[in-house]
Every structure is written in structure tokens, then in C-alpha cells.
Amino acid sequence: MPEDAHPTPGRRHPTIDDVARLAGVSTATVSRSLNSPARVREATRLAVEQAVNQLGYTPNFGGQALASNRTNTIGAIIPTMENAIFARALQALQETLATRNVTLLVATSQYSPTHEEAQIRTLLARGVDGLVLIGNDRLPGAYQLLDARGVPFVVLWSAPADAQHPTIGFNNIAAAAEVAHNVIGHGHRDIAMIAGIAQGNDRARDRIQGVSQALAKAGLSLSPGHLIECHYTVKDAELAATQLLQSDRRPTAIICGNDVLAAGCLRAARQHGVEVPSDLSVTGFDDIELATAVFPPLATVRVPHRRMGANAGEALLGWLETGIRPASVVLPTEFVQRLSLGDAPPGRR
Amino acid sequence: MPEDAHPTPGRRHPTIDDVARLAGVSTATVSRSLNSPARVREATRLAVEQAVNQLGYTPNFGGQALASNRTNTIGAIIPTMENAIFARALQALQETLATRNVTLLVATSQYSPTHEEAQIRTLLARGVDGLVLIGNDRLPGAYQLLDARGVPFVVLWSAPADAQHPTIGFNNIAAAAEVAHNVIGHGHRDIAMIAGIAQGNDRARDRIQGVSQALAKAGLSLSPGHLIECHYTVKDAELAATQLLQSDRRPTAIICGNDVLAAGCLRAARQHGVEVPSDLSVTGFDDIELATAVFPPLATVRVPHRRMGANAGEALLGWLETGIRPASVVLPTEFVQRLSLGDAPPGRR
Numbered sequence: 270m271p272e273d274a275h276p277t278p279g280r281r282h283p284t285i286d287d288v289a290r291l292a293g294v295s296t297a298t299v300s301r302s303l304n305s306p307a308r309v310r311e312a313t314r315l316a317v318e319q320a321v322n323q324l325g326y327t328p329n330f331g332g333q334a335l336a337s338n339r340t341n342t343i344g345a346i347i348p349t350m351e352n353a354i355f356a357r358a359l360q361a362l363q364e365t366l367a368t369r370n371v372t373l374l375v376a377t378s379q380y381s382p383t384h385e386e387a388q389i390r391t392l393l394a395r396g397v398d399g400l401v402l403i404g405n406d407r408l409p410g411a412y413q414l415l416d417a418r419g420v421p422f423v424v425l426w427s428a429p430a431d432a433q434h435p436t437i438g439f440n441n442i443a444a445a446a447e448v449a450h451n452v453i454g455h456g457h458r459d460i461a462m463i464a465g466i467a468q469g470n471d472r473a474r475d476r477i478q479g480v481s482q483a484l485a486k487a488g489l490s491l492s493p494g495h496l497i498e499c500h501y502t503v504k505d506a507e508l509a510a511t512q513l514l515q516s517d518r519r520p521t522a523i524i525c526g527n528d529v530l531a532a533g534c535l536r537a538a539r540q541h542g543v544e545v546p547s548d549l550s551v552t553g554f555d556d557i558e559l560a561t562a563v564f565p566p567l568a569t570v571r572v573p574h575r576r577m578g579a580n581a582g583e584a585l586l587g588w589l590e591t592g593i594r595p596a597s598v599v600l601p602t603e604f605v606q607r608l609s610l611g612d613a614p615p616g617r618r
Numbered sequence: 619m620p621e622d623a624h625p626t627p628g629r630r631h632p633t634i635d636d637v638a639r640l641a642g643v644s645t646a647t648v649s650r651s652l653n654s655p656a657r658v659r660e661a662t663r664l665a666v667e668q669a670v671n672q673l674g675y676t677p678n679f680g681g682q683a684l685a686s687n688r689t690n691t692i693g694a695i696i697p698t699m700e701n702a703i704f705a706r707a708l709q710a711l712q713e714t715l716a717t718r719n720v721t722l723l724v725a726t727s728q729y730s731p732t733h734e735e736a737q738i739r740t741l742l743a744r745g746v747d748g749l750v751l752i753g754n755d756r757l758p759g760a761y762q763l764l765d766a767r768g769v770p771f772v773v774l775w776s777a778p779a780d781a782q783h784p785t786i787g788f789n790n791i792a793a794a795a796e797v798a799h800n801v802i803g804h805g806h807r808d809i810a811m812i813a814g815i816a817q818g819n820d821r822a823r824d825r826i827q828g829v830s831q832a833l834a835k836a837g838l839s840l841s842p843g844h845l846i847e848c849h850y851t852v853k854d855a856e857l858a859a860t861q862l863l864q865s866d867r868r869p870t871a872i873i874c875g876n877d878v879l880a881a882g883c884l885r886a887a888r889q890h891g892v893e894v895p896s897d898l899s900v901t902g903f904d905d906i907e908l909a910t911a912v913f914p915p916l917a918t919v920r921v922p923h924r925r926m927g928a929n930a931g932e933a934l935l936g937w938l939e940t941g942i943r944p945a946s947v948v949l950p951t952e953f954v955q956r957l958s959l960g961d962a963p964p965g966r967r
Contacts, residue, residue, distance in 0.1 A: 350708055356701070363726065564888060
């Protein structure tokens with residue numbers, strides 16, 4: 270990002286006139302371009318955006334402008350609504366915001382950084398006071414847009430990637446390593462993993478890394494073909510698990526990137542007459558409601574859903590009221606032992 | 619709603635000047651009140667709102683204004699994100715809107731008509747071009763607000779309640795009656811129901827009515843204590859089912875208002891050593907992913923999630939482009955037989 274995208278205190282804040290002059294358009298066009306980008310030509314929008322970024326123009330933030338321009342709306346962009354992964358955190362976020370009459374608007378990125386950038390643009394155009402985003406993987410343009418506009422945002426679900434962006438999350442590597450450590454502790458040696466798609470998703474990538482590190486520490490590794498990435502659906506996980514159950518050396522434990530994937534594993538095991546946990550152990554991640562709705566209930570990682578959501582709300586409200594960027598927070602996770610994880614079969618320890 | 623809230627064709631559309639004059643404020647204040655209600659005093663906001671309603675002022679809709687004022691944003695207000703009930707419909711809606719570069723913003727009402735009205739106000743203030751709402755139960759003020767602003771909206775998940783509001787849904791009464799008919803067909807006489815909370819939720823109410831009607835037709839009824847309403851969570855349903863399983867005359871079948879409730883029933887049955895389906899049959903409603911992730915898989919009603927979402931998107935886009943209100947659509951549902959529904963135990967038919 271250009272160095273001058275961060276106006277230092279004491280320096281004059283760039284105005285809409287500065288942007289209009291630099292972009293060679295009227296102030297009305299600048300305003301329209303920022304607020305209703307669909308109403309201006311693409312070339313105009315790009316010229317205005319370039320000027321905004323170059324000057325570090327911040328229409329909605331900083332000092333006096335802060336309080337008077339507020340719309341009392343916060344936007345959240347989550348990867349998907351398809352499963353309930355993000356539901357409880359959003360619920361807690363919404364409840365926290367509601368205590369100050371602030372409304373939450375949600376958009377989804379479909380796990381696509383390109384879509385996420387477009388959604389950020391839309392929510393900024395709709396005038397949100399701040400944003401909640403998931404994870405650290407995003408396009409440089411998205412960060413530039415956020416920094417140039419100076420809109421407060423917090424990142425959930427990940428550990429802090431840098432000092433710039435407040436993150437309220439947890440350590441996915443350590444949490445996944447703890448799962449693997451527990452699986453190894455039950456005597457498993459042939460361990461497979463069904464993970465989320467790592468590309469563009471730092472949480473999925475970190476969980477793979479955590480499992481790999483814990484296995485390596487125990488002198489083990491994921492054999493070739495024993496790490497499968499798939500979309501977070503029961504059906505895709507069922508296919509992946511079927512592949513593992515039919516492989517030459519069948520794993521005795523499958524570590525899953527989340528609870529939805531683990532539910533798919535259980536279904537595949539049932540269809541192939543594989544008993545869980547006596548023949549096969551399965552673990553999840555998240556501890557959503559599904560984890561105990563299936564049978565056997567899933568050994569999994571309890572993620573601080575509600576705390577992340579509530580903390581994010583407090584952080585954004587405080588930031589908007591004081592102008593002071595909140596600190597990053599790393600919340601604890603907890604491994605939860607349940608029936609789906611048992612000892613490895615005697616002959617295969 | 620006031621008669622003059624519906625300007626007839628040929629009559630002059632009221633302007634922002636008319637609203638300002640009637641409310642006794644400046645046009646700038648009218649604009650601010652409509653677009654950033656948090657920035658005006660409550661008394662001012664109410665005066666402007668009253669004038670808007672009285673005149674039937676429609677800032678975002680009708681004729682020429684239509685195309686030029688569009689923000690290419692559609693809002694949806696769903697009761698909850700906590701379980702995946704509305705996820706697939708939103709996904710299909712979003713995909714349909716994306717084909718025309720229209721973004722979907724989602725807010726939740728927590729099954730509260732009061733919250734829903736507030737969320738409608740917020741989304742209108744953020745300038746959405748149209749709205750997607752769930753069900754027909756809402757406060758009169760919400761309808762007045764929508765009608766006065768003239769913002770296109772469609773209702774999903776219900777059958778049409780009147781000719782005014784386009785509805786893209788299905789017949790909950792008939793679908794629930796079909797479930798009960800199938801349960802009765804398996805020889806069950808002692809039938810209980812765990813339903814969603816009927817107050818403020820026409821879908822929950824209609825499903826209770828459908829089950830009651832089908833039972834009555836077979837000379838049966840829900841005995842006192844055999845109809846329990848609860849929140850749509852696994853845990854609440856588990857408590858409700860436990861109560862039914864411990865009652866003097868234990869039902870041989872529990873019809874659930876949705877799949878989440880049915881998952882809670884299965885968990886309660888397991889904990890009390892009650893075999894499904896040999897001792898107890900359980901049915902769901904929705905056919906979300908959970909229905910086949912649990913065991914035994916749920917006999918349920920397949921709801922046209924994706925068709926509702928896609929049709930709603932097409933209907934709103936068409937309405938915005940042509941100005942012609944779309945017709946209501948009643949989509950078919952389908953009863954899906956699965957393992958959780960079996961014959962009543964021999965001694966209890």
C-alpha cells in the first residue's frame with residue numbers, strides 16, 4: 270500500500286475537493302462514485318479510487334467526522350451461511366451491537382477472496398461504520414481499500430498476522446496439533462486427514478500444518494493420499510472418507526478440518542460397515558450443534574464462537590467511539606473428548 | 619394502511635418537496651431522515667415518516683427514478699442464521715442476483731416482528747433496491763413502511779396471504795398434513811408433535827394446523843401435553859422429547875416442526891434407550907443437510923429451498939427492471955420417506 274495512505278496526525282486530512290481535483294472529476298462525481306459505484310462508469314470509479322488511495326482520503330473516519338457520519342450499521346462478511354460454523358459468533362456480535370442500537374448486515378464471500386473484495390466495496394458503499402471479516406487471507410486490494418477508506422475492521426477466526434489489523438481469534442495451528450496429539454495418545458499410527466480447501470483459507474491451512482507438526486513430533490506423517498482437501502459439505506467429506514476407507518492401508522483415525530466434514534466421515538463409515546470408534550476414530554473441529562447431533566458424538570475442538578463475536582462487537586464499538594484501534598486478542602480453544610475418538614484397534618497400534 | 623399510500627398511475631408522484639412541506643422541515647432533513655435516521659431527532663424522524671406515509675412518497679421506485687437510483691443491493695431479513703434452514707435459499711438467491719452484479723445483504727430478526735420492522739428500516743436506510751422477507755406474520759407498521767416507500771419485496775416460505783404481496787413459497791398446512799398422513803399410514807395412533815413457536819411464525823402455526831387436520835380426518839387428535847412448542851434448537855427439542863418419552867402414555871411417533879427439532883428427538887431417544895424406528899418414529903421438515911447426517915436418517919419434507927431463492931431473485935430483478943409486480947408462486951413440496959419412520963410397535967397400533 271502507498272505510504273501516504275496513512276495520514277499522520279497533525280497533517281491536514283485530505284478533503285473531497287482534493288480527491289476531485291486529483292481524479293479530474295466533480296466532487297458530486299466523487300461522492301457518487303464512493304456511495305453508488307454502480308452509477309458511475311468503471312473508468313471514473315477507478316480514477317476516483319486511485320485518487321482516494323493516493324491521498325488516503327477517509328470520508329467516514331477520524332476525529333469529528335466520526336460521530337456525525339455514523340450510520341449505526343456494521344457489516345460482516347463470512348465465507349458461507351451454508352453450515353452453522355459462523356452462526357453463533359454472528360449471533361453474539363449482533364447481540365452486542367444491539368445494546369447500542371447498531372445493526373449488523375451480513376454478506377458472504379463463498380470462500381473467494383475476489384468475492385470478498387467486491388462485498389467489502391458494497392458494504393462500504395452502503396455506508397457501514399465498520400467491518401468484521403474472517404481470516405487473514407485476502408487480496409492486497411481489499412486491504413488497500415480498507416486502509417484508504419480508514420474504516421475500522423476486525424478479523425476473526427485467525428491468530429494475528431501483523432500488528433496492523435486487530436484480530437480476535439485463536440491459534441488454529443496449536444488447536445489442530447492438540448487434536449492430533451490426542452489421536453496419537455489413543456495409539457493411532459495410521460492417521461489420515463480430511464481438510465478444508467487450503468487455498469485462500471488460512472484456517473484450513475493452519476489446521477493441516479498443526480496436524481502435520483504434531484505427527485512429525487511423534488515420528489509419524491500423513492502418508493501420500495491420506496490428506497484430502499474438500500469443500501465443507503457432508504457429501505464431499507463422505508466421498509473423501511469412502512476413498513480413505515477403500516485405500517490399501519486404511520487409516521484407523523481420520524482427523525477432520527471441521528465438524529461438517531466429520532459428519533460426512535461418520536456417514537461413510539456407516540455405509541461401509543466400519544464401526545466408530547472401534548474400527549475407526551473420527552474427530553471434528555468447531556463444536557457446533559451438529560457435533561452432538563450425530564452419533565457417536567464428535568471429539569472436537571471447542572472454538573470460542575460467542576466470545577469472538579461479542580469481543581468483536583465491543584472492539585468495533587470502542588474503536589468508533591474513541592478512535593483508538595483495539596488490541597488483538599488470542600482466545601483459548603479446548604479439545605473436547607467424546608465417543609468418536611477411541612483406542613486404535615489392537616493389531617494396528 | 620391509508621388509502622392514498624398507493625398513488626394511482628397518472629396521478630402526480632409526490633416529491634421530496636411535498637414531504638418537507640407537510641412535515642415542516644427542509645428537504646435536506648427529509649433526505650437525512652430517510653437515509654441516516656440515526657442522525658436526526660426521533661421526533662423529526664417520526665414527522666417525516668408520517669408525511670411519507672400520508673403522501674405515499676416513493677423515493678426509490680416508479681418510472682424513471684427506478685433505473686437511476688438503483689444501488690444494486692438487495693436486502694434479506696431471515697429469522698436466524700443459527701441453523702441452516704434458510705442457507706440454501708439465500709445461496710440460490712445470491713447466485714441469481716450475482717448474475718446481474720447485484721449484492722445480497724442479510725439481517726436477522728430473531729423470530730421477532732419488532733426486530734424485523736427495525737431491520738426493514740435499517741435496510742431501507744442503507745438504500746436497498748428491494749427486500750426478501752420470510753413468512754407473512756409481521757407488524758402492520760412494517761407493511762405500511764414498505765408500502766409507503768414503494769420498495770419491491772417478496773415473501774418466501776409461506777403461501778400467499780393476500781393479492782398485494784408477491785409470495786414465493788409453499789403450502790405449510792398441506793405439507794405437514796402429508797407428513798401426518800404418512801405417519802398414520804404406518805399404523806401410529808399415539809402421535810405427538812414438537813413444533814416451533816407459533817406466535818409470530820405463520821409457518822410453525824400452519825404446520826401445527828396441517829398435522830391437526832390430518833389427525834382429525836383419521837379420527838385422531840394430539841392429546842393434551844402431546845403438542846409442545848419450542849425454539850428451533852437441538853437442545854430444546856431434546857428436552858421436549860424427554861418430556862414426551864417420560865409421559866404416562868408415550869407416543870409411538872413424534873412429528874417435528876423441522877429437522878433440527880427431529881435431531882433433538884433422536885438424541886433424547888438414544889439417551890433413554892428408545893430405538894428409532896422400532897420403538898419410536900420421528901419425522902422432520904425441511905430436508906436440510908442435517909436430515910441425512912443424523913442416524914437414522916430423517917423422514918422429512920423436501921422444501922424447495924433453491925427454487926424459492928432463485929425465483930425470488932428473478933422476481934425482484936424483473937420487478938426492478940420492468941416496474942411490473944410479479945405474480946405469487948406456490949411451489950410443490952415432497953414427503954421423503956427414510957429410516958426414522960417405521961411401523962408402529964405391534965401392541966400399539
